[in-house]
Amino acid sequence: MDVRGAPPDAEVVALVLGGDTEAFGIVIRRYEAGLLRFATRMLGSRDAAADAVAESFVRAYRHLASCREPARLRTWLYRIVTNRCKSHLVRRSVADVPLDDAPPVADPADTEADLERADQLLLVERALADLSPDKREAFVLKHVEGLSYEEMAAVTGERIPTLKMRVHRAREALLKVLEDHA
Amino acid sequence: MNTIDPRIHQALDGELASQAVPAELRRTVAQLAAAADLLAALPPGPAASLESRVMAAIRRPAPSPARRVIRWLVTPRAIVLRVRPAWSVAFAAAVAALTLFTAGDEGPELAEHEGIAQFVGRFPEAQSVHAVGTFNDWRPGSIALKDQDHDGVWRATVVLPAGTYEYMFVVDGERWVPDHLAERLVADDFGRENSIVIVRPARR
Amino acid sequence: MTRWVVLAWAAFLAVPLAAQSVRGRLEGRIPSAAIPAVDSLIQFASQEGLPTEPLIQKALEGGAKHATGPRIVAAVQVSLGQLRDARDVLVRAGDQPPVLPAEMTTVAWALRRGLPAPVVERVVAALARPPRAAAMHAVADLVAHRFDPDSAAGLIIEAVRDGVPRERLLDVSAAVLQQVQRGHTRAEALASVRRELPNLPAPSKPTRGNVAGARRPAPPTPP
Numbered sequence: 001m002d003v004r005g006a007p008p009d010a011e012v013v014a015l016v017l018g019g020d021t022e023a024f025g026i027v028i029r030r031y032e033a034g035l036l037r038f039a040t041r042m043l044g045s046r047d048a049a050a051d052a053v054a055e056s057f058v059r060a061y062r063h064l065a066s067c068r069e070p071a072r073l074r075t076w077l078y079r080i081v082t083n084r085c086k087s088h089l090v091r092r093s094v095a096d097v098p099l100d101d102a103p104p105v106a107d108p109a110d111t112e113a114d115l116e117r118a119d120q121l122l123l124v125e126r127a128l129a130d131l132s133p134d135k136r137e138a139f140v141l142k143h144v145e146g147l148s149y150e151e152m153a154a155v156t157g158e159r160i161p162t163l164k165m166r167v168h169r170a171r172e173a174l175l176k177v178l179e180d181h182a
Numbered sequence: 183m184n185t186i187d188p189r190i191h192q193a194l195d196g197e198l199a200s201q202a203v204p205a206e207l208r209r210t211v212a213q214l215a216a217a218a219d220l221l222a223a224l225p226p227g228p229a230a231s232l233e234s235r236v237m238a239a240i241r242r243p244a245p246s247p248a249r250r251v252i253r254w255l256v257t258p259r260a261i262v263l264r265v266r267p268a269w270s271v272a273f274a275a276a277v278a279a280l281t282l283f284t285a286g287d288e289g290p291e292l293a294e295h296e297g298i299a300q301f302v303g304r305f306p307e308a309q310s311v312h313a314v315g316t317f318n319d320w321r322p323g324s325i326a327l328k329d330q331d332h333d334g335v336w337r338a339t340v341v342l343p344a345g346t347y348e349y350m351f352v353v354d355g356e357r358w359v360p361d362h363l364a365e366r367l368v369a370d371d372f373g374r375e376n377s378i379v380i381v382r383p384a385r386r
Numbered sequence: 387m388t389r390w391v392v393l394a395w396a397a398f399l400a401v402p403l404a405a406q407s408v409r410g411r412l413e414g415r416i417p418s419a420a421i422p423a424v425d426s427l428i429q430f431a432s433q434e435g436l437p438t439e440p441l442i443q444k445a446l447e448g449g450a451k452h453a454t455g456p457r458i459v460a461a462v463q464v465s466l467g468q469l470r471d472a473r474d475v476l477v478r479a480g481d482q483p484p485v486l487p488a489e490m491t492t493v494a495w496a497l498r499r500g501l502p503a504p505v506v507e508r509v510v511a512a513l514a515r516p517p518r519a520a521a522m523h524a525v526a527d528l529v530a531h532r533f534d535p536d537s538a539a540g541l542i543i544e545a546v547r548d549g550v551p552r553e554r555l556l557d558v559s560a561a562v563l564q565q566v567q568r569g570h571t572r573a574e575a576l577a578s579v580r581r582e583l584p585n586l587p588a589p590s591k592p593t594r595g596n597v598a599g600a601r602r603p604a605p606p607t608p609p
Contacts, residue, residue: 016532017534025237028232028236029231037222041221054232057232065500065530087357090356120220128221144218149195157371164195171186171191171214174214175186178213318603319443321450322450339601340601365530366499368495369498371461372451372453374451378495380520380523380556
């Protein structure tokens with residue numbers, strides 16, 4: 001749903017804190033796609049990601065008053081979701097991170113390019129799943145969610161040099177997988 | 183681990199303009215950028231927005247005590263549930279910070295400056311649960327919760343000097359979890375949240 | 387003369403002995419490489435008249451949570467900054483230096499729990515004498531439930547002025563939250579409790595069974 005015409009985050013937060021519960025729907029519509037994508041890449045499962053993100057939104061609503069910089073709501077939401085994903089991941093070893101379902105059955109209508117893309121995606125997803133949670137999180141925040149290192153530092157609480165190192169190592173691991181299967 | 187040319191990292195970090203990337207490195211930059219693009223597409227799955235689910239949870243009034251107990255028993259997740267008796271939401275906050283009874287009741291002899299803190303959490307699959315915080319110098323082990331009737335609900339009632347404390351639960355010696363029942367949460371500067379308990383002094 | 391010599395030695399030894407006890411608490415608990423930096427920060431705090439125990443606790447917390455040395459140092463630095471901010475708030479609100487350490491700790495908590503500094507100053511100014519911990523946490527409890535900070539502070543200040551003992555101020559916020567739980571709006575809840583002041587519902591008491599089982603924490607085992 002289009003939220004481009006809706007008020008900016010700081011205003012929406014003020015509305016919700018003033019008692020307009022329904023205004024929180026703007027926050028959900030504005031950020032759920034990115035948060036869902038991030039959580040899916042972290043947890044390897046769309047369903048687990050939906051649970052984690054839904055829980056995160058509910059938590060964000062209940063603790064909205066503690067968001068000190070409503071203009072940076074996005075960063076705050078990512079922080080809640082990363083913590084929730086961490087909780088989910090600690091409960092199971094990294095090796096158990098499921099990749100959603102078996103690879104899709106090929107549709108005769110799929111072009112060769114579609115199939116190759118699907119194969120490539122599977123490869124990249126497996127490489128991501130093999131990374132430690134810290135490196136996976138850093139790579140996804142940087143390259144999939146497009147956060148700056150400053151924003152990543154605010155989300156994770158880590159220092160920028162640490163985050164850069166994790167992103168660099170993640171890239172190296174990914175490249176190795178891509179080259180091994182070229 | 184494969185160490186790649188630092189200029190590739192610089193290009194992907196936006197610190198080096200693409201025109202400045204040497205030709206022999208551009209393929210690698212493109213490969214990694216393409217991998218990121220693949221991941222940027224939302225994986226297939228249920229198309230329904232989370233909005234209705236989240237808004238329903240936000241709008242939902244607190245359930246009756248009976249419904250809460252039933253939900254408590256059937257919910258499989260190993261996290262703490264909010265227990266809020268309908269007659270007192272304040273009890274949820276006060277559960278972890280209780281004023282004391284009159285003299286003559288059973289229980290430990292409390293000094294004037296001491297009070298009682300009660301810790302409760304639901305961890306059905308746990309082998310051990312400890313309360314760790316500023317009341318015990320963040321040492322796991324000194325406040326062990328117990329699940330005496332094996333219903334997955336762990337409890338401890340502890341005598342502490344009156345004051346304000348930050349803490350978390352440590353489940354199975356390794357999983358750090360805030361006490362959601364406590365309702366007072368504060369960022370810990372380590373990427374998590376601590377719960378706060380306020381222990382009120384005994385009254386005589 | 388002898389007494390002054392003894393006192394001088396005591397003063398001479400006191401600082402290194404105090405430092406020894408800080409290091410003693412940190413050793414084996416946080417990465418050793420971080421101890422000098424953390425110790426320095428704690429010494430700065432001490433020299434500035436800021437409470438040091440919150441900083442020691444922050445370092446111990448980081449060690450227990452397996453944070454890296456640099457991250458622990460950063461967290462202690464953040465805590466030090468929060469205590470400085472707290473002291474500034476108290477002084478602006480009218481507390482005369484030297485500000486009480488317990489009050490700095492209380493205000494640091496209030497700020498961390500999301501109370502805006504002007505609201506904290508208002509509560510400090512209204513409650514001219516410490517302790518203010520119960521008042522701050524009562525206001526913060528309401529703010530955590532999305533009450534407007536100024537309205538929340540207004541109610542708690544009014545409760546104090548109406549004679550509610552400070553140790554019962556948490557019961558004031560609890561009573562307000564109870565009204566919301568019953569379906570009233572926040573404005574109605576505040577008004578309803580305000581009307582009843584200084585009367586309040588009786589505080590919750592633990593059950594006999596719970597209290598009978600209360601134990602003191604086990605002492606720490608030596609490393």
